Amino acid sequence: MISNYQPERDQSPGTRSQEEASRAGLPMASGTLTAVRLLKAIAQETRLxxxxxxxxxxxLGLPAGVIAASLDIPPNLISFHLKELAAAGILQKKTSGRNIIYSIDSEIMESFFVEMMKYRVLPRS
Known part of the structure; x- marks a missing residue:
């Protein structure tokens, strides 16, 4: 028996899932890729x-310092988590003076929940 095992390579987020789907001959909808990216970003207690x-x-949004103080998290850690959430598209950033104000991108979150509804399990009648 010939094995199709290939060791994992270091890749950017989302790339591996798309490659696996491609190898299996399955199309990966952009909504699915977005859902995977968002799930990876929120799969951490601090980010939630x-x-x-x-x-x-x-x-209305909050500056990073207020978020850090409210959650009792050191500034360097809050910066890391805010960067991850923003990179996933969950947070929007706007500059106000010397502060960066972070807020939730409600359109992205709404489309994420719509996408996730495809996977709901309905009770059997």
Whole structure:
């Protein structure tokens, strides 16, 4: 028996999933790739806490220092998590004076939840 095993290579986020789908002959919809990217970004407790805090602020947004202080997280760690959430498209950034204000991109989150509804399990009648 010939094995198709190939060791994992260091790749950017999302690339491996697209390659695997391609090898299997399956198309990967852009909505699915976006969902995978968002799931990777929020699969961490601190990032979920950041999202929860920003949701409570009625989409006005907060500067990184306020987020860090509110969640009792060191500034260097909050910067890392905010960068990851922004790179995934979950957070929007705008400059206000010397501050960067972070807020949730409600359109991205809404499309994410719509995409996730495809995977819901309905009760059997």
């Amino acid at each position: 806490r950041i999202i929860e805090l920003l949701q409570q602020e009625d989409s």
